[in-house]
Amino acid sequence: MRKERLSETVVTYIALILVSFIFFFPVLWLVLASFSASGSIYDYEGFFPKSYSLGTYIKLFSDTQMYDYPSWLRNTLFVAVFSCALSTVLVILTAYTMSRFRFRMRKPIMKTTLVLSMFPSFMGMTAVYLIMINFNLINNLWSLVLVYSAGAPMGYLVQKGYFDTISNSIYEAARIDGASNPTIFWKVTMPLSKPILVYTALTSFAWPWSDFILPNMLLKNRDLWTVAVGLTHLGETEFSRFAAGAIFIAVPIVILYFSLSRFLISGVSDGAVKQ
Amino acid sequence: MRNIKRALGLLLISSLAISMTACGSDNAKASGKTSSDEVITLRILENDTAKQEGYLDELLSAFNEAYKDKGIQAVDANMEEYSNLAENGPYGYGPDVLYQANDKLMSYAEDKHILALNREDFECADLIPEEAWNAFTIGVNGNKYTCAIPVNVQEPMLFYRKDKLPENWETDWDQDGDKTPDFLQSWSSLYQLSQQIVTESGGEKYGLVASCKDLYMMAEFDFSYGGYVFGKDENGLTNSEDVGFGQGDAAKGMLGLRQFAGVMNEECIDDSIAQNRYVKVADGTYFCSISTPDTYVLFHDRLADVYKAEGCSQEEADKKATENLGMVELPGKMPADGDLSKNGDTVETVVMGGVNGYGISAYTEHRDACIEFVNFATSREMITRRAQILGIAPTRSDVAQEMGGTTEMIFGSLSAGHINLMPSVKAVDQIWDPMGTLLSDVAKDAFREKKGETVKYTDEASMQEALDKASKSIYDAIYTLSN
Numbered sequence: 001m002r003k004e005r006l007s008e009t010v011v012t013y014i015a016l017i018l019v020s021f022i023f024f025f026p027v028l029w030l031v032l033a034s035f036s037a038s039g040s041i042y043d044y045e046g047f048f049p050k051s052y053s054l055g056t057y058i059k060l061f062s063d064t065q066m067y068d069y070p071s072w073l074r075n076t077l078f079v080a081v082f083s084c085a086l087s088t089v090l091v092i093l094t095a096y097t098m099s100r101f102r103f104r105m106r107k108p109i110m111k112t113t114l115v116l117s118m119f120p121s122f123m124g125m126t127a128v129y130l131i132m133i134n135f136n137l138i139n140n141l142w143s144l145v146l147v148y149s150a151g152a153p154m155g156y157l158v159q160k161g162y163f164d165t166i167s168n169s170i171y172e173a174a175r176i177d178g179a180s181n182p183t184i185f186w187k188v189t190m191p192l193s194k195p196i197l198v199y200t201a202l203t204s205f206a207w208p209w210s211d212f213i214l215p216n217m218l219l220k221n222r223d224l225w226t227v228a229v230g231l232t233h234l235g236e237t238e239f240s241r242f243a244a245g246a247i248f249i250a251v252p253i254v255i256l257y258f259s260l261s262r263f264l265i266s267g268v269s270d271g272a273v274k275q
Numbered sequence: 276m277r278n279i280k281r282a283l284g285l286l287l288i289s290s291l292a293i294s295m296t297a298c299g300s301d302n303a304k305a306s307g308k309t310s311s312d313e314v315i316t317l318r319i320l321e322n323d324t325a326k327q328e329g330y331l332d333e334l335l336s337a338f339n340e341a342y343k344d345k346g347i348q349a350v351d352a353n354m355e356e357y358s359n360l361a362e363n364g365p366y367g368y369g370p371d372v373l374y375q376a377n378d379k380l381m382s383y384a385e386d387k388h389i390l391a392l393n394r395e396d397f398e399c400a401d402l403i404p405e406e407a408w409n410a411f412t413i414g415v416n417g418n419k420y421t422c423a424i425p426v427n428v429q430e431p432m433l434f435y436r437k438d439k440l441p442e443n444w445e446t447d448w449d450q451d452g453d454k455t456p457d458f459l460q461s462w463s464s465l466y467q468l469s470q471q472i473v474t475e476s477g478g479e480k481y482g483l484v485a486s487c488k489d490l491y492m493m494a495e496f497d498f499s500y501g502g503y504v505f506g507k508d509e510n511g512l513t514n515s516e517d518v519g520f521g522q523g524d525a526a527k528g529m530l531g532l533r534q535f536a537g538v539m540n541e542e543c544i545d546d547s548i549a550q551n552r553y554v555k556v557a558d559g560t561y562f563c564s565i566s567t568p569d570t571y572v573l574f575h576d577r578l579a580d581v582y583k584a585e586g587c588s589q590e591e592a593d594k595k596a597t598e599n600l601g602m603v604e605l606p607g608k609m610p611a612d613g614d615l616s617k618n619g620d621t622v623e624t625v626v627m628g629g630v631n632g633y634g635i636s637a638y639t640e641h642r643d644a645c646i647e648f649v650n651f652a653t654s655r656e657m658i659t660r661r662a663q664i665l666g667i668a669p670t671r672s673d674v675a676q677e678m679g680g681t682t683e684m685i686f687g688s689l690s691a692g693h694i695n696l697m698p699s700v701k702a703v704d705q706i707w708d709p710m711g712t713l714l715s716d717v718a719k720d721a722f723r724e725k726k727g728e729t730v731k732y733t734d735e736a737s738m739q740e741a742l743d744k745a746s747k748s749i750y751d752a753i754y755t756l757s758n
Binding site for chain 1: 326363366580
């Protein structure tokens with residue numbers, strides 16, 4: 001019995017290590033490529049660079065004449081932070097309204113948004129471009145914030161599903177105690193909705209952080225490019241700079257996930273335990 | 276409750292106001308048309324190499340210094356070098372002056388996105404050969420219009436390692452005794468050298484490896500044998516109905532390309548070579564490769580990197596790289612029968628080339644100021660600096676003579692008709708894919724033979740058929756599919 005359990009554990013570990021390696025190897029390769037001393041992908045010995053240095057990372061932040069990575073990073077951060085804040089507010093408010101209130105046209109609106117959210121966002125790119133031209137918002141980071149935030153409430157269904165799970169009796173109790181709608185929202189719903197808030201904020205941040213199509217269309221000026229747009233315009237001999245840029249762009253999102261994951265986990269476990 | 280609503284309302288209004296203020300400032304920065312009422316600001320779009328090597332900064336500083344009292348200043352348009360004027364110009368986001376190749380500029384000219392210019396407005400007009408002007412001439416209703424000012428000629432060049440020349444080249448590879456290796460003058464000799472390098476190194480090293488699917492680099496295997504892109508009509512203007520890749524003895528030339536691909540690395544078939552040629556020439560895997568003159572710095576810098584890795588200082592590495600990197604025109608002789616293994620009769624090599632120049636956007640609000648800028652940028656002083664910094668071959672005869680060497684050689688080739696310029700019509704956009712596919716397939720055929728697979732191009736007839744099909748595809752793309 002013990003032997004069986006041991007062999008089961010060994011097999012499980014081997015399978016897990018194998019699967020992790022398959023997923024981890026491309027990341028490892030990219031990390032090593034970012035430290036390549038020559039900067040080119042074509043002087044590797046087999047899979048890995050011949051020699052390593054920190055030069056690429058130094059160049060990434062200091063050699064800004066052609067490729068201004070720090071500026072791209074600032075722009076990306078600006079767009080992601082503002083989009084995240086606005087989108088989260090709009091999505092949560094939409095979801096809460098749809099979940100808690102009953103009003104005329106509620107069902108048709110829900111159906112319409114469901115259908116509209118099925119269309120890929122890039123279908124409306126030409127229209128977005130023309131609208132932005134007319135609003136004089138080409139080459140303007142706010143145009144991205146506007147488009148991301150305006151489109152975000154379409155994806156309110158997950159959040160609505162979460163609000164639906166909060167028992168109605170809690171709201172009724174609050175109402176009996178004399179709480180108004182805003183008070184119920186701020187003091188009852190929000191404290192119970194940390195996990196979905198964190199989830200919404202993270203997804204609202206991650207999308208603009210890595211999007212390429214929209215910024216590539218709306219930002220013509222090199223100084224205003226986001227990281228995703230900038231990296232695709234790197235010269236053909238700049239592979240290690242591309243790798244370093246790609247690695248570095250992942251850092252904030254990883255930090256965010258790590259620092260906010262406890263809210264997600266605690267939220268889930270809070271809901272799971274009956275007290 | 277009312278207070279909360281009021282506060283919320285105020286908050287929303289103020290955030291909107293702040294956002295709109297930010298919109299205004301960013302946008303002004305981007306469009307950059309005027310910085311004040313008095314000063315005209317021109318947005319200049321140059322190529323990335325000019326920017327990278329510091330030439331653009333030098334040009335803008337010199338212009339701004341010279342024109343500071345005249346109320347004109349020039350700034351970098353700071354856009355992607357191939358950004359589309361047709362897409363951005365009409366909405367006011369394009370540059371005022373743009374530097375591009377003739378095919379690109381003239382496709383804009385056909386759709387009236389750039390202005391027709393008067394040659395007499397430019398000081399350099401008489402110093403530029405007619406061949407270069409022709410690249411920027413368009414015919415409309417029987418009249419000819421010039422739409423850009425030529426700056427430099429581009430043609431494929433051979434980049435090689437001087438320090439990797441065979442030790443015995445003076446005795447064994449200089450049959451005519453002119454102190455220049457035969458393989459830099461004859462394709463047959465270059466083929467034989469490549470064959471020798473591959474054999475001696477056991478397939479570890481190669482002679483010439485170049486992008487066989489790149490029509491711009493490989494057109495000599497077609498043009499030298501009577502092929503051409505488009506014919507001319509009775510007025511001497513480009514006639515895109517006459518697609519001529521299969522004309523003359525072009526099939527013989529293409530069989531020559533297939534033969535040469537057999538001694539190249541398989542990377543010649545796809546785009547890999549376009550990415551790795553700099554590194555592979557630098558590390559000695561390839562003796563030589565083909566590229567345009569403006570990539571000289573890339574070959575140079577990769578070679579300097581190799582020397583630095585060997586322990587040289589930056590200065591020493593640069594010096595050694597300059598000494599050991601050679602850039603010459605492609606060998607001038609090709610075998611008349613297309614068979615590179617023999618040293619028989621030859622024909623002169625005719626390559627595909629292009630002319631880069633300055634065009635003025637039709638959407639600019641400051642036409643005269645743009646003309647002033649182009650005049651300044653094409654002045655003797657600035658073109659000399661451009662040639663010194665970027666290694667380009669200027670179209671200005673005075674600067675070409677002054678620079679001498681390769682620059683004068685390219686200028687001479689243009690005047691002598693050894694460079695067949697890319698036609699300056701929009702239809703040229705349709706030639707690259709069909710011909711690229713054919714060239715790639717022809718090169719692949721050499722490897723099919725090596726691998727024992729069925730070969731497709733066994734004789735001139737099969738090659739001629741393929742060329743005719745490619746020409747037909749191009750014609751269809753221009754006249755059937757696009758309509």
